[in-house]
Amino acid sequence: MDDISASPPGHTEGRRGRRGSGKVRITDVAKLAGVAPITVSRVLNAPSSVAAETLRRVQEAINRTGYVPNMLAGGLASSRSHLIAALVPTIASPVFQATWEALTETFSGAGYHVTFGQTGYGGAREDELIKTMIARRPDGIVLTGIMHSPSGRRRLIEADIPVVETWDLTPTPIDMLVGFSHEHIGEAVAKYLHGKKKIRIAVITAADERARRRAKGLATGAARLGIATILAPEVPMFVAAAPGTLGSGRKGLIDLLARHPEVDAVFCSSDMLALGVMIEAQARGIPVPERIAVVGYGDLNFAVDTVPALTTVSVDGPAIGRLAARCIIDRAQGRSVAEPIVDVGFSIVERASA
Amino acid sequence: MDDISASPPGHTEGRRGRRGSGKVRITDVAKLAGVAPITVSRVLNAPSSVAAETLRRVQEAINRTGYVPNMLAGGLASSRSHLIAALVPTIASPVFQATWEALTETFSGAGYHVTFGQTGYGGAREDELIKTMIARRPDGIVLTGIMHSPSGRRRLIEADIPVVETWDLTPTPIDMLVGFSHEHIGEAVAKYLHGKKKIRIAVITAADERARRRAKGLATGAARLGIATILAPEVPMFVAAAPGTLGSGRKGLIDLLARHPEVDAVFCSSDMLALGVMIEAQARGIPVPERIAVVGYGDLNFAVDTVPALTTVSVDGPAIGRLAARCIIDRAQGRSVAEPIVDVGFSIVERASA
DNA sequence: ATGAAAGCGCTAACAG
């Protein structure tokens, strides 16, 4: 590890002027190494352009002084902050976890730091957040879902920063796009359950825009297959607050069963809701999947370990993260982006619950 | 909403020089409003120091131009980045969710943006991460747990940035501290289960430092109460990879029962593990809590909805987040910090599983 | 391969 023992600055010496942070600057390192500041800069940002011996001397000076570059200054001078802003509903959602992990990892490998801004599921603070993010001059912006607000779109376009929208599809992206179709997921689940001889499918969903579109897709698919109309004209639905919880899953099943006892399958907008449904079914002695089939969404790590194991919709989160990062990195390095619009698709993982 | 229609810059006009971002600067706004740049700065940062009429004119100019301040420049000039760095094992852990939410909320209300850096549970990248974080010159740093690495401590101290360690206790904090004792939790759980006439307590834990200290506390407590030694000399333990999952909870119970069939209570290092234990118990027809009592940790939102409802250790996460933020905000504003070292304690929430 | 000069866009400090 670095040697940072020599003359720690800060309170120790105290620079003359009243401004400045009182820390080691690039000029201090340069003086110690007997070179110009720009050479230290090159050692840090383009070491291959510096002679081996100079490199060594400068690096020693860096270690001796404990110099840590000031990226505010560097970013201001170069117009490259090495910062990526990611707008997410909430950082804690397990559904996105693998995506943000891969995103962060990919960016990190290219020298960028990803900073998250939480919009909340309503997206109320989205506009304000975009402004404060742009104020930090990120080199790229990653959005969860499609940006609908016109003012938000305008700001992003005018900021002239590479933007990737993710986790959804639209014919009119702001810039780049990596996602999949929520409607198609719903339709595919309807088809899947129809294949399992289920004829009365219900939905338990969180009040989140994309979840509702999956529900809509299910209704479309069910109608097309003629199964939604066998016993009733519409798909029974229970809507809970976002994000979905085990508790709302339980409540959802109770409510659904009371209103529509003929229901024989439930499509949940998240695996957590699905787990709640199965726990409630268990408690009531309702056999899953025989009496009621359960399909989740997200394929979270616990889906394989529930009883019965959960059949669920799986999306390649890491791929979304990686591809989104790649888009922005390519753009930042002046390369043309191979695939600025990508549909990563989805799959239904068949287990025991449906 | 803002009016950002007038002459969007960027590609449109193209400034003469080759440098710069080509965006609206404070001088553009100043010119349009007929004031000096510093006045625009004041409108943004200290509006009460500007005459009402001037304020209005400048604000109109800001809206007309769509000006978004450049915080890299502002931060460099003022030595205040309005950025807070939070180092966390992983942003997705539900155990910390409420803490980071409250932290972000409190900082946000004071004009700071919180950026997260993920160290991983092993803490391997911690040192490197500290360096890259310091490079952005945050106004404060929040750590999850205690910083053990000497080089990390040195860097933080030399950076001369306010630091709060959280979610743990130590007699030698780097700077400020908001946490609780993991050992005491373990001891309290031992006492609690002893009160429930349990005499053979086992532990299922993730391989995470603080979780292991809770387990150690349990062993200490059990030994002191004389219950660990009634049937065997040590507390049976199952250690899973961090973070704990439903699946490892199930595996843990299977393993424990095979090796120590006399076990009558299990303390899990997270509610997710506990849920796994209960699902496995359910599948095997083992009555909880009669045959085996289960205690979790975290009091996650689903704990109240499991069957049986989960008895678990609850920590006031939001309080930790709020207090940690307050410490740094007070320090940043030159105020003395009322309580630089806080023990927020914990409680055992009694439900049905134990 | 290295350096000198000139800013990046903003705000602290000191007038007035």
Next chain:
DNA sequence: CTGTTAGCGCTTTCAT
């Protein structure tokens, strides 16, 4: 209450 001046710490550009 408002303005002038001089940087913040770094990197671009252009020379050598």
